[in-house]
Amino acid sequence: MTAEIFVVGIGPGREECLTPQARAAIENADCLAGYPLYLDLLPDALKAGKRLVSSGMRHEEERCSLALDAALSGEKTALVCSGDPGIYALAGLTIELMEARGLLDRLNLTVVPGVPALCAAAALLGAPLMHDFACISLSDLLTPIETIRKRLRAAFEADFVCVLYNPRSKGRPLHLAEAIENARMHRAPNTPVGLVRKAFRPGQSVSVHALGQFNPELADMLSIVIIGNSSSRRAGRYMLTPRGYAVSRGTA
Amino acid sequence: MTAEIFVVGIGPGREECLTPQARAAIENADCLAGYPLYLDLLPDALKAGKRLVSSGMRHEEERCSLALDAALSGEKTALVCSGDPGIYALAGLTIELMEARGLLDRLNLTVVPGVPALCAAAALLGAPLMHDFACISLSDLLTPIETIRKRLRAAFEADFVCVLYNPRSKGRPLHLAEAIENARMHRAPNTPVGLVRKAFRPGQSVSVHALGQFNPELADMLSIVIIGNSSSRRAGRYMLTPRGYAVSRGTA
Numbered sequence: 001m002t003a004e005i006f007v008v009g010i011g012p013g014r015e016e017c018l019t020p021q022a023r024a025a026i027e028n029a030d031c032l033a034g035y036p037l038y039l040d041l042l043p044d045a046l047k048a049g050k051r052l053v054s055s056g057m058r059h060e061e062e063r064c065s066l067a068l069d070a071a072l073s074g075e076k077t078a079l080v081c082s083g084d085p086g087i088y089a090l091a092g093l094t095i096e097l098m099e100a101r102g103l104l105d106r107l108n109l110t111v112v113p114g115v116p117a118l119c120a121a122a123a124l125l126g127a128p129l130m131h132d133f134a135c136i137s138l139s140d141l142l143t144p145i146e147t148i149r150k151r152l153r154a155a156f157e158a159d160f161v162c163v164l165y166n167p168r169s170k171g172r173p174l175h176l177a178e179a180i181e182n183a184r185m186h187r188a189p190n191t192p193v194g195l196v197r198k199a200f201r202p203g204q205s206v207s208v209h210a211l212g213q214f215n216p217e218l219a220d221m222l223s224i225v226i227i228g229n230s231s232s233r234r235a236g237r238y239m240l241t242p243r244g245y246a247v248s249r250g251t252a
Numbered sequence: 253m254t255a256e257i258f259v260v261g262i263g264p265g266r267e268e269c270l271t272p273q274a275r276a277a278i279e280n281a282d283c284l285a286g287y288p289l290y291l292d293l294l295p296d297a298l299k300a301g302k303r304l305v306s307s308g309m310r311h312e313e314e315r316c317s318l319a320l321d322a323a324l325s326g327e328k329t330a331l332v333c334s335g336d337p338g339i340y341a342l343a344g345l346t347i348e349l350m351e352a353r354g355l356l357d358r359l360n361l362t363v364v365p366g367v368p369a370l371c372a373a374a375a376l377l378g379a380p381l382m383h384d385f386a387c388i389s390l391s392d393l394l395t396p397i398e399t400i401r402k403r404l405r406a407a408f409e410a411d412f413v414c415v416l417y418n419p420r421s422k423g424r425p426l427h428l429a430e431a432i433e434n435a436r437m438h439r440a441p442n443t444p445v446g447l448v449r450k451a452f453r454p455g456q457s458v459s460v461h462a463l464g465q466f467n468p469e470l471a472d473m474l475s476i477v478i479i480g481n482s483s484s485r486r487a488g489r490y491m492l493t494p495r496g497y498a499v500s501r502g503t504a
Contacts, residue, residue, distance in 0.1 A: 009371075011271065012365075014273075015272065016271065016272045016273035016276070017271050017272075017273055017365070018271065018272065019263065019268065019269050019270065019271055019367060020267065020268045020269075020270065020272075021266075021268035021269055024268070084367070084371040084374075084375075085375070086371060086374040086375055086379050086380070086381045086382065087371065087374075087381055087382075088382070088495070089382075091374075091375070091378070091379035091382065092378075092379035092382030092492055092493060092494060092495050093382075093495065094379075095378055095379050095487050095488075095490050095492050096487065096492065096494060098487075098488075099487045099488065099492075104487065104488035104489075104490075105488065109378075109490075111374075111375040111376075111378070111379070112375065113264075113269070113367045113371040113372050113374070113375040114367065114371070115271060115336070115365045115366065115367055116368070116371055119261070119336040119338060119339070119365040119366070119368055120365050122336075122338040122339075122343075122363075122365070123261075123336075123337070123338055123343070123363040123364065123365040124363075126343070126344075126347055126361075126363070127338050127343035127344035127346075127347050127363070128338070129338045129339055130338065130339075130340070130341075130343065130344030130345075131395070132386070132387060132388045132389060132395075132400075132403050133386070133387050134384070134385070134386045134387075134407070134412060135384060135385050135386075135387070136384045137384060142495055142496035143383070143384075143496055147411070148384075150410050150411075151384050151410045151411070151412060153410075154406045154407070154409060154410030154412075155386070155406070155410070157406060158402050158403045158405075158406035158407070159399070159402075159403070160386060160403060160406075235347050235348070235350075235351045235356065236347075236350075236351065236356035236357065237356075238347050238356075238361075240344055240347050240348065240351075241344060242344060242348060243340070243344050243345065243394055244394035244395055
């Protein structure tokens with residue numbers, strides 16, 4: 001029988017956002033691998049009696065390797081990611097390591113999609129993503145800062161709504177400030193900027209700011225920042241990017 | 253007591269992708285509103301005894317209005333969308349109509365996020381979205397074709413992975429062909445193009461093509477097309493966009 005590994009997206013974190021497919025993959029696993037914070041997000045009942053394999057930040061490769069080792073040893077293994085495993089998470093690295101170790105035909109890989117952080121944040125803000133959007137990570141650990149700058153420029157110039165992952169950390173406190181400065185060159189000062197921290201987790205905070213006044217220091221690594229396009233606006237307490245239906249043209 | 257409306261993302265369609273939060277919103281509803289195909293995707297047990305309100309394609313505004321009417325009449329109402337309600341779905345139009353009808357303070361709106369089509373497609377392809385991506389709808393029903401062209405150009409030039417929604421329909425059979433031609437000016441012929449049709453639904457099909465040979469006529473309105481960036485490649489049967497970890501640099 002071929003060994004199996006599941007790379008599982010648990011969504012933003014709250015149990016009510018965990019799909020039955022993800023839950024089943026975790027329940028059926030002998031071994032759960034993941035970043036400590038993500039394993040902590042799982043209900044204890046789902047972890048009981050399972051071997052937990054963890055490793056800290058920046059040890060993604062070790063985490064994936066340990067999960068592959070567990071699967072090869074015959075343990076049913078679920079590698080747990082928050083949000084969706086295919087967006088800045090471990091689905092890709094798992095495939096790269098399977099390839100590097102000659103396991104592509106020896107292991108059955110199932111990627112279990114989850115509710116990504118960008119959708120969790122958007123739902124709490126209202127409807128900021130109703131039109132074309134670009135999703136950009138501000139982390140330059142694995143991407144040259146010049147590439148990030150180029151993509152931000154292109155996204156602002158083409159009027160994409162911009163979703164920023166990893167907006168700010170101690171190691172790079174200024175990337176978000178620079179991105180916001182860049183946005184101010186292409187968007188009106190009253191363009192809404194949505195900031196969601198710990199979406200669907202204890203301590204959740206949601207706020208909408210005007211681009212002209214937005215303070216980048218409000219964001220951290222647990223935040224998602226969404227910068228509206230030229231038609232984004234506030235509607236009551238919501239952040240709204242009209243899709244372009246008649247009603248919005250009528251009220252524009 | 254304030255009237256309540258839930259705009260609910262049911263994910264790609266299969267019950268195992270329906271989050272408990274979405275399931276609860278549907279179970280607790282007296283009235284379910286939605287596009288017929290999406291209501292059909294729901295298990296019969298979830299629809300039993302509920303009033304179903306539906307309207308066809310291009311009647312999104314009517315659908316949202318009927319849902320708002322139901323909520324105002326005191327029915328617990330869930331407006332059902334496939335995928336995530338905030339990505340090319342009805343969360344935004346619902347807020348626009350609430351605003352136009354002066355209901356922003358009279359109705360409690362809850363947007364329930366779901367697994368979006370882009371994540372469902374990516375999971376089936378492998379890991380095509382591991383780096384910055386742009387999400388673009390090729391439908392010009394509500395967007396000038398020039399805006400779509402400008403965004404495609406910007407996304408290709410800045411080396412975003414490109415996720416295309418509504419890639420092709422009888423009404424616009426040539427938009428995807430034009431987008432692919434544009435992509436060929438910026439990407440190598442062996443750049444992988446992922447095509448996923450009916451993700452997690454009966455009749456699902458998944459294929460990876462080389463940009464140079466991709467036939468746009470394979471896609472339709474039930475398809476998601478993902479065009480890789482300059483580092484995307486095949487790894488076995490998977491479509492992979494390396495995030496940039498050491499392992500990928502080592503095997504590059």
